[in-house]
Amino acid sequence: MLDEELGKRMPAMDVFCACIRYLKDHMVEQCRKQLPDISDTDIRWVLTVPAIWNEPAKQFMREAATKVFSVFFIFCLVV
Secondary structure, eight states: OEEOTTSOEEOHHHHHHHHHHHHHHHHHHHHHHHOTTOOGGGOOEEEEEETTSOHHHHHHHHHHHHHHOSSOEEEEEEO
């Protein structure tokens, strides 16, 4: 659970999913301004995380991304 400064609590997974979803939707929206016929399946999504992260943190991001993306994505480590 994450606490915000006014004391409200929210599951971390919900927060990370909302952030990833916003970034995905914003990117697709911007792409459609230039390429109106583009679809989600035309885009190869890559989620990167620092290699220094421990395995549970990497797995958490995998799970959050899997909840957001309905298409295959690539999980990369930044070294």
